[in-house]
Amino acid sequence: MTFNKDADISGNRVRRSRGKTTGVAVGGVGGLGLLILLVVQLLGGNTQGIDLSGLTGANQAEYVPEGGEALSECLTGDDANQNVECRMQATALSLDQYWESTLPTQAGIQYELPGFELFTGQVSTGCGAATSAVGPFYCPPDQTVYIDTTFFEELSSKFGAEGGPLGELYVVAHEFGHHIQNQLGTMDSADRQGTGPTSDAVRLELQADCYAGMWVRGAVETTDANGNSYLMPPTQTEVEQALSAAAAVGDDHIQETFAGQVTPHTWTHGSSAQRQNWFITGYNEGSLTACDTFAVSGDQL
Ligand SMILES: [Zn+2]
16 A cells, blocks of 8 residues: 655654663563453464563553654655655554544544554553564553564564555554454453454454454545545555455464464464455445444354
């Protein structure tokens, strides 16, 4: 997905922190269960190679939301096309506008801006300290999306996605999808302790994929203050990049790749096919109702 080179993407929407280490507890295994429940990731966390050991020591007092620096070098869509951090800011601006207009009309509530922080190596959050090993995630207590952009290289090199900007944008849109679930109360009402292909955990993840698809469809209509579209319409090839990214982070694909066997009863995010299907549903239907993964029976998930 290409940004309109003239679009104004300036502002302080995204913060960047660099390896904040103060007060980070290491090895807090006792708190791990709690933390898994607190954060919502892009990836399952119980397979070899992407374990959750990078996420330790919940202590909300450590989190400083005003921390980090603004992405002052990100001014135009042209910057977004060339620089991954600027791409994050431009994506956030488009997502904000999409949900600002979609949530009131489809759900009768106002959209609240989530925080969005880029980090390198490790970060302290309202859900505790995390390292890049966790992958991109959303922390409900501080309503913030956290991404180490080096993950996007791993998405291709380690998880086998095709790569390309729309794959990256899908990841951001998925995490914003968790924020929408948080606002709608879906996250609170779900039982996030169970696992398996029809578990609430998987339904939550597939719904976030569906919400990402909704945005990809509607993104071309989002504009800066001067009426310039943020994004050009996605090409078929670009939509395939997003689908490839969704398939790469499917539980079955991750288990096959890193553990050598697929164990569906441990799934927390859904299979590659499920993730692609729900992304497409959101893309085609553009509606929260169509994305109600909790309303369908297990064999329709
Ligand atoms: Zn997720």
